[in-house]
Amino acid sequence: MGSRKTTKPSAGETYRKDVALFVAAGGDESVQRVMTAVHGLARRLNQWYDRQLADLDISAGEWAVMSQLARDVEARGLTPSVLADAANVAPSSMTHRLDRMVQRGLVERFTDPENRVRVRVMLTDTGWQLFKLAIQESDMLESDVLRALTVRERVKLAELLERAIGGLDALDR
Amino acid sequence: MGSRKTTKPSAGETYRKDVALFVAAGGDESVQRVMTAVHGLARRLNQWYDRQLADLDISAGEWAVMSQLARDVEARGLTPSVLADAANVAPSSMTHRLDRMVQRGLVERFTDPENRVRVRVMLTDTGWQLFKLAIQESDMLESDVLRALTVRERVKLAELLERAIGGLDALDR
C-alpha cells in the first residue's frame, strides 16, 4: 500500500456500499418520497389557511374545529375526542385548542348530562357569526387551494391517503 | 307566533342555512378531506418512524436528515438550506435539528471554504455507523410502512401530492 492514499478512508467511503445496498433495495426510498411530500403539503396547506384567515385571527386548527362543529346538524354537540379524531391530532392537543376557543367565546363546553364522563362542545352564537363571516369574506369558496388537481384527482388523493392511514393504523394492533 | 316555540332560536339555527349553502357549494369540503388525511398520514408516518428508531434514539426528523446525507454521493456535504428544503421544514427548524445532531456527534458542520456564506453538513464516522445500524437492526427495509399501497399507487400518491404542492407554491407568487 505504498503510493496510494495512505490516509485513512473518509468517513463515508467505509459505509457507502452498505448504503448503496440499502438504497438499491428501494424499500425506504418510495416511502421517503411520500413522507416528504406529505409533510410538505401539510405544511403548505396550513400556511394557506392561516394566511387566508389571518384577518379574522383564526388558525387552520381552529377552522378545522369550527367547520366540524358547523356540520353537527343534530346540534347536540361533539365530544373533544371526536373532534380530535376528526382533526387527526392527539386528544391533549384538542384540549388546548378548545381552551383557547372557549376563552375567545367561539365555542362552549359542557358536560353531557346523560354521561358525566363526556364533554360536549358547541359553537356559540359568536362562533357561528365568525364562521359565517369567514365563509363570506375570506374567499374560502372561490379561491381554490387545490386548483392544481381536478376534482377526480382530489378524490383519488384522499382515497390513497386514507388507505395508507388505514394500513398504518392496522400495524398498531 | 302563538303556540310555536317562542324562545329565541338556538345559536345554530340562525346560521345553519348559510352553512348549508357553503357546504353545498362543496368548495371547501374536498379540500378539508384532503387536508385532514394529509395531516393524519404525516402524523402517523412520524409516529411509525419514531417507534421504529426509538432504540437508537433517532427521531423521524433526524432520520430524514441522515438518509439525505447518506445519499450525498459526491461527499461534498449538503447545505442546511438544501436539507431544509428536502425535508420540507423551515430553515430555522433545520438549524435546530442540526444543532442537536452535531452535539451528539452524528454530523459535522463546516463553512464552505469556497463561499464562506455557505455551511456544509456531512455525516461523521459515528453518524455513518448509526445509520448503517439503523438499516440493519431496525427493520427499515423489511417492514413496509406503506404496505397498504402497491408501488404503482405510491408513485401516484407522491405525484398527486407533489402536484398539489406545486400548485400551492405557485399561488404564493
Next chain:
DNA sequence: ATCATAGAGTTAGATTTCGAAGTATTCCAC
C-alpha cells in the same frame, strides 16, 4: 354493595416547529 377495570378528558413537561429579526458574506453597479 364493593372493588377493580376501563374510558374520557385534562394537566404537566418536554420537544418541535415557525416567523421575524439579526449577522455575516458575497455580488454588483457605478
Next chain:
DNA sequence: GTGGAATACTTCGAAATCTAACTCTATGAT
C-alpha cells in the same frame, strides 16, 4: 474600490404538538 442589495444561516421568542401521568365517572364481576 465602495455602498447597497441579495443570500445563507442563526438567534430569539412564541405557539402548537406530543406522550405520559393523573382525575373523575361509569361499568361489571363477585
